[in-house]
Amino acid sequence: MMICRCEEVTREEIVVAIRSGARSIPAIKRRTSGGMGLCQGRICQRLIAQILSEEAGIPMSEATVPMTVRPPVRPLPIDGIAGR
Amino acid sequence: MKEEIQRESEVAVIGGGIIGVATAYYLTKQGKEVVLIEKNEVGSEASGANVTFCTLSSGGDRLLHYFTAKSIAEYMKIDDSMELGHDIEFNRLGLLILIETERSLELWKECLEERQEFSPEDRIVSGEELVELEPNLSPTVKWGLYSPLGGHINCLYLVTSMADKAKELGAKVYEYTKALDIKVEDGHVKSVVTEKGEIKAGYIVNAAGRWAPEIGQMVGLKLPITSERHQVLVTEMLDRKLINRHIISGAYREATLLPPEQRKALEETTFLCTNEDKGNLLLGISGDPATEDKRVTFISFRDICEQAIKYLPILKELRVNIIRSFANHYANTPDRHPILGPVERLDGFILACGMNDYGFQQGAIVGKVISEIICFGESLSIPAEIMKQTSLSRFFK
Numbered sequence: 001m002m003i004c005r006c007e008e009v010t011r012e013e014i015v016v017a018i019r020s021g022a023r024s025i026p027a028i029k030r031r032t033s034g035g036m037g038l039c040q041g042r043i044c045q046r047l048i049a050q051i052l053s054e055e056a057g058i059p060m061s062e063a064t065v066p067m068t069v070r071p072p073v074r075p076l077p078i079d080g081i082a083g084r
Numbered sequence: 085m086k087e088e089i090q091r092e093s094e095v096a097v098i099g100g101g102i103i104g105v106a107t108a109y110y111l112t113k114q115g116k117e118v119v120l121i122e123k124n125e126v127g128s129e130a131s132g133a134n135v136t137f138c139t140l141s142s143g144g145d146r147l148l149h150y151f152t153a154k155s156i157a158e159y160m161k162i163d164d165s166m167e168l169g170h171d172i173e174f175n176r177l178g179l180l181i182l183i184e185t186e187r188s189l190e191l192w193k194e195c196l197e198e199r200q201e202f203s204p205e206d207r208i209v210s211g212e213e214l215v216e217l218e219p220n221l222s223p224t225v226k227w228g229l230y231s232p233l234g235g236h237i238n239c240l241y242l243v244t245s246m247a248d249k250a251k252e253l254g255a256k257v258y259e260y261t262k263a264l265d266i267k268v269e270d271g272h273v274k275s276v277v278t279e280k281g282e283i284k285a286g287y288i289v290n291a292a293g294r295w296a297p298e299i300g301q302m303v304g305l306k307l308p309i310t311s312e313r314h315q316v317l318v319t320e321m322l323d324r325k326l327i328n329r330h331i332i333s334g335a336y337r338e339a340t341l342l343p344p345e346q347r348k349a350l351e352e353t354t355f356l357c358t359n360e361d362k363g364n365l366l367l368g369i370s371g372d373p374a375t376e377d378k379r380v381t382f383i384s385f386r387d388i389c390e391q392a393i394k395y396l397p398i399l400k401e402l403r404v405n406i407i408r409s410f411a412n413h414y415a416n417t418p419d420r421h422p423i424l425g426p427v428e429r430l431d432g433f434i435l436a437c438g439m440n441d442y443g444f445q446q447g448a449i450v451g452k453v454i455s456e457i458i459c460f461g462e463s464l465s466i467p468a469e470i471m472k473q474t475s476l477s478r479f480f481k
Contacts, residue, residue, distance in 0.1 A: 006321075007362070020248040021257070030127050030240040031170075031248075033362070038320055038407055071380060075320060075405035082389040082400075 003051070004044040006037020014048060018055045025049060026067050038075060041067055089280045090256050093119040095458060096276045096285035098263045098299055100124075101131035102239070102444050103436045104291035105247045106451020112253035114459045119285070120247075120255060121278055123262040123295075127243035130293055130412035131444060133378075135316060135330075135358050135366045138445045139179035139234040140203050142332050147421055147473055151446045153202035154465060156234040158448035159242075170245035171238075173361040177329040178232035180218060182225045182355075182395065183208075184335065191337040192229045203233035220326050220398045229334065236330060236358050239444055263292075266302040266433075273303070273432035287458050289434045294413040296423075296437035303430060307423060308479055309438050311413045315380040316368040317388050318408040319399075325359055326398055332356040333395065355391035365404075367392045371414075380409035414441050424450065424474040425457055434458065435476060 001011040009032045017031035025041075025048055028034055034048055035041030041048075045066060053063040095111055097104045100122025108120045122128075138156055140149050161167075163174040183189050192208065199206045209217060210227045217230060251257050258280065265277040266288060275284045290299045294311040333355040339346070358366045370384035385406075393400045415438055417423060423438035436454045439446065453463045453471070463471050472478075 020244075021251060022244075023259075024125065026128065027125050027244075030125075030132055031244045033240070036408070038405075040408060068378075070408050070410055071385070072406055072409070075407045077403045077405055078319070078389050078392060079400045079403065081386050081406075082393055083386075 003047050004032070004034035004037065006039050007033045007035070009034040009044075011051060014051050015055055018052060023052075023056060023058065024065060025052065025063070028052065029067055035067055040070070087258065087280060089258055089261065089278070089283065090119055091281065092284040093117050093256070094285065095119070095287040095289065096121065096283050097289040097291055098276065099291035099293060100126040100247065100257065100259065101129055101291065101293050102243050102246075102447035103293070103439060103450055104289065105131075105243055105250065106447045107289055107291060107436055107454045108255045108257070109246050109250040109253075110452045110455035111458060112250050112255045114455055116455070116459060118250070118255040119283055120250070120257045121261040121263055121276070121283075122257070122259050125259045126247040126257065127240060130414065131243045131447070132240050133316070133410045133412040134239055134444050135356060135368055136237050136239040136444055137179065137330050137356075137358070138174070138237050139330055140199055140206070140231050141442055141445065142179070142181050142334065143336070143420070144442070146198055146201070147470060148442060149199065149202045150470055151422070151449055151466070152442060153233070155446045155449035158452060159237060162448065168242070168245040168249045170241055170248075172242045172245065173238035174235060175361060176235040178230065178235060179330040179332065181229040181231070181332055181334040182221070183227040183229065184224055185338065188334055188338045189227050192334055195337070196229070199231060203231050205233075206231045217329070218327055218331065220396055221331070222395050222397055225395065234445075236360070238361065263299060263302070266299070268303055268430065271429055271431055273430065285432075287432045287434055289436055289454060291436040293437065293439070293443070294415040296415060296435075303433055305427065305430075305476070307435075307437065307476070308418055309415045309423070312371050312373060312416055313375065313378075313411050313413055314368065314441070315370045315384040315388070315411040316366055316409065317380070317385065317406050318410070319365040319367065320405040320407050321363040322365070322404065323363070325363070326365065326396060327357055327359055330356065330358045331395070333391075355388075355395055357392065357396065378411045378413075380411050385409060415443075416440050418479070422446070422450065422474050423476050424453065425463075425471060427476055
């Protein structure tokens with residue numbers, strides 16, 4: 001099942017990352033690239049948190065600690081900021 | 085639930101970046117017992133946020149080329165054997181240094197011989213060959229120094245899979261475990277005190293990157309390391325390759341001839357670009373003194389976009405989107421050489437720090453060499469006369 005559509009990361013790959021030792025959304029990101037695509041995790045982060053909670057037995061309150069939000073907040077054309 | 089940590093180990097490594105992780109990895113391969121502690125998560129600092137040029141660096145000298153060439157050979161072995169059990173996405177397309185003026189060309193020609201010792205096929209390209217290598221470059225780029233050795237690695241995959249493999253081989257890796265103090269007895273390290281308890285160890289490795297001076301202070305050592313923030317932008321995934329290899333502007337060779345205040349500005353906005361396996365471009369790089377802040381500033385964001393459009397006008401034509409930005413902290417030394425190996429009058433304390441901007445590309449060989457120093461008392465992979473130039477004592481002569 002595809003969890004991160006932008007980076008094409010499957011549920012299985014996320015489970016493998018957790019079994020290798022990932023215990024947070026950023027740690028799963030580093031091992032799979034899940035959440036690093038066009039939507040920057042808006043769609044998949046909650047799903048990844050649920051899988052993490054289930055697989056690692058971590059309460060959802062801890063599993064949902066999000067990735068760092070990095071600018072730009074939404075995709076920005078390269079010439080939209082040059083020359084400003 | 086409080087994690088119980090192992091209280092005794094042959095070696096304790098401080099720092100879960102590529103240097104600490106590679107050290108732990110090569111030590112476990114030699115059958116050593118290793119505990120690695122990391123204040124955050126593995127790869128959560130510079131080793132997980134860089135552009136991963138695994139090529140002969142454009143700013144390097146003979147010593148740096150030596151380490152890098154050896155390290156690239158290690159990465160090739162790791163990639164070919166798949167020994168980490170995870171793809172590290174090592175594309176081996178090399179590096180192209182962009183040259184725009186006659187003066188810059190002369191300066192790069194002078195560097196060629198030194199590079200060819202390690203990468204014999206390095207050469208100056210122009211005209212048709214340049215266009216064939218990188219068809220989307222701006223016509224203001226008239227020449228290039230093409231260096232086919234090495235390429236791009238996915239730094240996140242490498243650092244995490246190497247840590248996971250080290251664990252599989254028996255290393256203990258404790259994240260969210262900060263080193264608070266180091267105890268010394270009769271001139272020999274005794275233990276590292278962490279947030280989760282004390283760990284006795286015969287060897288303690290300082291691989292703490294930009295925080296290495298704080299670890300050094302715990303044993304009364306002053307390490308000449310300053311940190312610098314480097315900022316990078318990431319484009320959306322593209323359906324075709326706009327560039328094929330790492331590219332980096334070569335203007336800063338010229339900058340070395342300028343007075344320091346003008347030089348700084350040129351060096352800080354050196355343009356570079358690399359293609360990730362999946363089709364995103366990484367664009368950089370803008371540097372400034374480190375703050376705790378790891379965000380990219382508006383000014384740098386704009387500068388990088390302007391440089392990118394200047395060298396790759398197609399980015400503007402296609403209205404390529406920026407989706408993400410990140411920054412990391414380099415740990416710079418005054419002579420740009422790393423600080424490696426044992427320390428006088430402090431048995432068991434091993435330095436693996438001061439990696440400047442090539443920590444990732446030299447990670448494999450530095451980890452290997454540090455493991456050799458611990459296992460065999462000397463470096464086997466890098467000759468003694470080269471290692472001598474990386475010792476801390478060079479700063480006190």
